[in-house]
Amino acid sequence: MTPFAPARDFLHATLDGRFAAPRQWQTATLSLQWLAEGVLVLAPLDAADTLDHVLLSTGIHGNETAPIEVVNSIVNDLLAGAMPLRCRLLVMLGNPVAMRSGARFTDYDMNRLFNGAHISQPQAQEARRAAELERLAADFFRAAPAGVQRLHYDLHTAIRGSVFEKFAIYPYTDGRPHKREQLLWLESADVSTLLLHSKPAATFSYYTSHHFHADALTLELGKARPFGDNDLARFAGIDRALRRLVSGSTPPLPAYDASRFAVFHAKYDLVKHSEQFRLHLADSVENFTALPHGMTIAEDGDIRYVADGGEERILFPNPKVGVGLRAGIVISPCQLD
Numbered sequence: 001m002t003p004f005a006p007a008r009d010f011l012h013a014t015l016d017g018r019f020a021a022p023r024q025w026q027t028a029t030l031s032l033q034w035l036a037e038g039v040l041v042l043a044p045l046d047a048a049d050t051l052d053h054v055l056l057s058t059g060i061h062g063n064e065t066a067p068i069e070v071v072n073s074i075v076n077d078l079l080a081g082a083m084p085l086r087c088r089l090l091v092m093l094g095n096p097v098a099m100r101s102g103a104r105f106t107d108y109d110m111n112r113l114f115n116g117a118h119i120s121q122p123q124a125q126e127a128r129r130a131a132e133l134e135r136l137a138a139d140f141f142r143a144a145p146a147g148v149q150r151l152h153y154d155l156h157t158a159i160r161g162s163v164f165e166k167f168a169i170y171p172y173t174d175g176r177p178h179k180r181e182q183l184l185w186l187e188s189a190d191v192s193t194l195l196l197h198s199k200p201a202a203t204f205s206y207y208t209s210h211h212f213h214a215d216a217l218t219l220e221l222g223k224a225r226p227f228g229d230n231d232l233a234r235f236a237g238i239d240r241a242l243r244r245l246v247s248g249s250t251p252p253l254p255a256y257d258a259s260r261f262a263v264f265h266a267k268y269d270l271v272k273h274s275e276q277f278r279l280h281l282a283d284s285v286e287n288f289t290a291l292p293h294g295m296t297i298a299e300d301g302d303i304r305y306v307a308d309g310g311e312e313r314i315l316f317p318n319p320k321v322g323v324g325l326r327a328g329i330v331i332s333p334c335q336l337d
């Protein structure tokens, strides 16, 4: 009997705070472990050790609700036996406190607190949560035998509209190659735009990529809207691809062809060094907007960020971030290695 009965709803069980403490139970076909608030491991009862280990995280930013709804629906269908499970699946609803208040975060941006960065913000509830998520992800991936695929998709939506509505972010790979199979899987989820990060970061996807060599990606799937305001039809591609992934029914994917993908790399971050930071882009400017050569993108005291070459574009411009944090990324087109 699932503790979610009668509603059998993972999201509401999390937001209601009904299951703060760990517990485990079984359905007719699954073993379930509720490891912490909003953190659930699902495995087939007859699971072989060699199954893929898949981590789906969402709600790391509490107001990015559409992917939370997508993942919730998949978990509920698995729990109800409406869909088979053919992997070991760890699901994390990242920031329930912020989700309850409809905020990106309450104390500090959680996706700047992984890789041990939580130590620098001990007062933030997100720091305690990031440490907890790190530990639980580590336990999960460390238990995967050598040779088993480790996957991590961290699902987000963006503050601004975007020239390319859906895109994926490949964390810095520490020199490991970018995998074509990951791009092909993304394409099956209607995502064919990719940003390659060029340095380590305190994000969740870099954490699992760096420490466990997971094939980890941050997915940006549309614009952030409150619960109830999402047009889930716009998320049909990721819903379909994730359902196929966890149920082992991904069809053979077409051969890789670079011409079907738009690939960019991160050139540098606009860093907000002080409260003098001024962004010279209107609130209506979308992600991936081109930056004409010579344009002053932002200023911060004596520092001027000036566009160079005519091929650069802006991603995630946000002058409201805290001092010391990234207030945007300047990107440019590139080829996959």
Ligand SMILES: O=C(O)CCC(=O)N[C@@H](CCC(=O)O)C(=O)O
Pocket: 061, 111, 112, 156, 157, 158, 159, 160, 169, 171, 201, 203, 218, 316, 317, 318
């Ligand atoms: O729309 C925005 O400004 C931010 C959307 C978002 O949360 N993006 C992630 C990207 C993570 C990465 O760069 O790897 C973030 O900022 O945490």
Ligand SMILES: [Zn+2]
Pocket: 060, 061, 064, 156, 157
């Ligand atoms: Zn986000």
